[in-house]
Structure formats: structure tokens, C-alpha cells
Amino acid sequence: MDAAEVSDLIGALLRVAGLGPGAAVERIGHGASGDLVFRIEGAQVLFAKIGDPARRISVAELARETAALRWLEGRADAARLVWTGKVLGRPAMLCEAVAGVALHALQPGAAEGGVIAALGALARLHALPTAACPFDERLAVKLAEARRRVDVGEIEVDRLDPANAGRPSAEIMAELAARRPATEDLVVTHGDASWPNFILRPGGGVAIIDLGRFGVADRHQDLALFVRSGKRNFPELDIEALVARHYPVAASAEKLAFYRQLDELY
Numbered sequence: 264m265d266a267a268e269v270s271d272l273i274g275a276l277l278r279v280a281g282l283g284p285g286a287a288v289e290r291i292g293h294g295a296s297g298d299l300v301f302r303i304e305g306a307q308v309l310f311a312k313i314g315d316p317a318r319r320i321s322v323a324e325l326a327r328e329t330a331a332l333r334w335l336e337g338r339a340d341a342a343r344l345v346w347t348g349k350v351l352g353r354p355a356m357l358c359e360a361v362a363g364v365a366l367h368a369l370q371p372g373a374a375e376g377g378v379i380a381a382l383g384a385l386a387r388l389h390a391l392p393t394a395a396c397p398f399d400e401r402l403a404v405k406l407a408e409a410r411r412r413v414d415v416g417e418i419e420v421d422r423l424d425p426a427n428a429g430r431p432s433a434e435i436m437a438e439l440a441a442r443r444p445a446t447e448d449l450v451v452t453h454g455d456a457s458w459p460n461f462i463l464r465p466g467g468g469v470a471i472i473d474l475g476r477f478g479v480a481d482r483h484q485d486l487a488l489f490v491r492s493g494k495r496n497f498p499e500l501d502i503e504a505l506v507a508r509h510y511p512v513a514a515s516a517e518k519l520a521f522y523r524q525l526d527e528l529y
């Protein structure tokens with residue numbers, strides 16, 4: 264998408280959302296599913312996501328995120344949805360910006376305290392009643408979607424972890440099918456519990472953002488990505504030890520490895 268097209272999208276977004284043309288707009292980049300992400304500063308600070316209608320993943324995850332934010336209001340600390348609709352034929356959403364610092368961007372001296380706070384927020388999310396949550400991300404659903412992505416060639420093989428570099432995605436899929444856990448410890452999960460998706464508020468609370476994979480799943484879906492992200496961002500911290508001390512349920516090393524590998528196909 265060239266600069267003129269982006270400019271047209273921004274102008275249309277500001278109009279349909281009832282925002283003044285004088286708002287300052289900064290393009291943040293692409294979301295994980297290919298959606299465009301913008302920071303908008305006007306009467307309030309907002310974040311906008313605009314999906315790519317040509318990409319099934321972008322459309323599906325944007326729809327899931329808007330529905331999840333509505334469901335979470337009053338249940339958990341998450342970004343507040345301001346508007347959702349279409350912009351020049353593209354699905355779009357606006358959320359209030361969450362004041363604070365993302366977990367991965369903390370100063371080293373504050374990282375351990377941030378991890379403890381984020382684990383508390385994750386535990387509270389996981390404690391929500393699964394029966395009330397209408398979003399299904401259980402393993403049958405996750406594996407079926409992973410298989411679809413492999414079959415249609417949507418896996419970005421150049422972004423695989425070093426341990427999987429050069430491996431065909433079909434081989435990873437076959438390995439996952441063979442190692443599928445026999446049981447699931449189902450909770451309400453974030454779905455992509457990487458550190459950039461936890462915002463530490465100035466008052467010490469933690470809000471969650473980027474909920475395109477939100478839903479009922481095994482708690483290890485979140486714990487696996489939380490641990491992996493911690494090792495990438497602060498390798499000097501003993502993330503496993505912090506999780507063991509500050510998350511209320513003991514994690515299975517086997518399940519952590521399985522869900523970390525499953526995420527390679529997402």
C-alpha cells in the first residue's frame with residue numbers, strides 16, 4: 264500500500280469515526296495478521312486497526328478482537344473499544360490508548376516487578392468462568408486452523424524460531440498431531456500473551472491489548488508465549504522461576520513446549 268492509499272484510509276477513518284481532520288496520526292506498522300495500526304492524537308489518544316480484506320487471518324482476528332473487547336468490558340482490564348465499522352471497504356476498529364508502559368519496554372530494574380504484576384493479571388483473566396465465554400480456542404479449533412494455514416501456504420517460514428529454521432511447515436504440523444496433549448486445562452485465555460500485549464498502568468494495574476486470538480483454551484497457550492516472550496526480551500531474568508512463584512497453577516514443561524511449537528503455525 265503506497266503513501267497516498269494510506270493517507271486516503273486515514274482521512275476516511277477520521278471522518279467515519281467522527282474525528283476532526285486536525286488529529287495527529289502516526290503509523291505504527293502492521294499487526295501480526297497484516298492489519299494496519301495507527302496512533303491518533305486528538306481530543307483523546309486512540310489506536311486504530313484497519314484490516315486487509317484480502318487476508319482471511321486479518322479479517323477474522325480483527326472481528327474476534329472487537330467482539331472480545333465488548334465481552335471483556337466490566338470483566339477484565341482491557342483497552343476500551345470506541346468504534347468499529349468499515350473504512351473504504353476494510354474492517355476497522357478504534358480503541359482508547361492505554362496509558363502506561365508495555366511489559367517488554369520496561370527498564371531492566373523494573374522488569375521483575377512488571378512480570379509479577381502481569382502474571383497477576385493473567386491469573387485473574389484465567390479465573391473468569393469459561394461457561395460464560397463464547398469464544399472457542401480449544402485445541403481442536405487451534406489445530407484445524409493451523410492445518411488450514413499449512414495447507415494454503417500461509418505460514419511465514421522466515422519467521423520461525425531458530426530451532427525450526429528450514430523445517431517444512433507440514434513437518435511441524437505432523438509433529439504437533441503426534442504430540443497432542445491428552446487433556447486440556449481450559450480457562451479464558453488472552454491467546455497471544457506476549458509481553459508487548461501487557462500494559463503496566465501508572466497506578467500499578469495491568470491492562471491487556473491485542474486480543475485477536477482471545478478465547479477458551481488450555482492455560483498453557485498463554486503461559487508458553489509469556490515465557491517465550493520473557494526469554495526474548497529479558498534473557499537475564501529466570502522467567503520459569505517467576506512463573507512458578509507467582510502464577511497460581513504449576514505449569515507442565517511438556518505442554519509449554521507443545522503450545523510454543525503450535526504458535527509457530529500462527
